[in-house]
Amino acid sequence: MKRVFKLFFFPAFAALLLSQTSCTDRNAIIDQHNQVADHNWAYSNKFNFKVQIDDEKIPYNLYMNLRVTADYKYSNMFVLITRTNPDKKTKIRRYEIKLANKAGEWLGTGSGNLYNYQLPFQTNYKFPTKGTYTFTIEQNMRDNPLHEVNDVGLRVEKAQ
Numbered sequence: 380m381k382r383v384f385k386l387f388f389f390p391a392f393a394a395l396l397l398s399q400t401s402c403t404d405r406n407a408i409i410d411q412h413n414q415v416a417d418h419n420w421a422y423s424n425k426f427n428f429k430v431q432i433d434d435e436k437i438p439y440n441l442y443m444n445l446r447v448t449a450d451y452k453y454s455n456m457f458v459l460i461t462r463t464n465p466d467k468k469t470k471i472r473r474y475e476i477k478l479a480n481k482a483g484e485w486l487g488t489g490s491g492n493l494y495n496y497q498l499p500f501q502t503n504y505k506f507p508t509k510g511t512y513t514f515t516i517e518q519n520m521r522d523n524p525l526h527e528v529n530d531v532g533l534r535v536e537k538a539q
Contacts, residue, residue: 406539408432412444412532419524420531425517428533432512437537438503443516444532445496447478449489451527454479457519460500465510473519474500493529503538 404410413426432439443458456476463469476498479485487494506512514533518525 404536406536408439408535408537410444410532410534410536412446412530414530415528418448418527418529420518420528421524422517424524425515426531426533428514428516430512430514430533430535432506432509435506435509438505439501440499440536440538441501441504441514442497442499442534442536443474443476444530444534445476445487445498445528446530447487447494447496448527448529449485449492449494451478451494453520454481454483456525456528459515459517459519461515461517463513463515465508465512472500497534 409428409430411428415424443460445456447456455478458474458476459471460474461469461471476496477486478494478496485494487496489495516531516533518528
């Protein structure tokens with residue numbers, strides 16, 4: 380019985396381990412989603428993401444990750460993204476995110492009632508120095524809270 384266990388368990392475990400490690404994206408520094416409580420994104424609910432930059436000489440692409448339900452009532456969303464550098468200097472920018480076209484069709488990828496977006500907000504960006512950067516994402520719409528928002532996140536990857 381031990382021999383059968385060794386013959387089947389170890390190859391199966393190795394295949395599972397290889398399949399899990401081969402699916403990781405080596406260019407991603409961070410690719411994270413944070414769930415919005417009760418699908419209601421309030422002004423006070425700011426999402427913080429820490430990003431460790433080890434090479435300031437290469438360019439990076441920065442994306443906002445977002446999930447909304449089909450019941451989200453707008454075709455766009457305004458957000459504020461704050462970048463805090465390792466020296467504590469901050470830069471705030473307001474972005475408009477297009478979520479649907481003029482015909483009302485969602486632009487994200489969807490399954491069922493949920494639509495996913497990965498929206499670039501800076502491409503080929505070079506960080507000024509090495510260190511830990513903090514990105515803060517907050518909603519900047521008139522509604523407070525903003526209903527039917529499931530997840531907010533950040534992706535930073537090495538540009539290719």
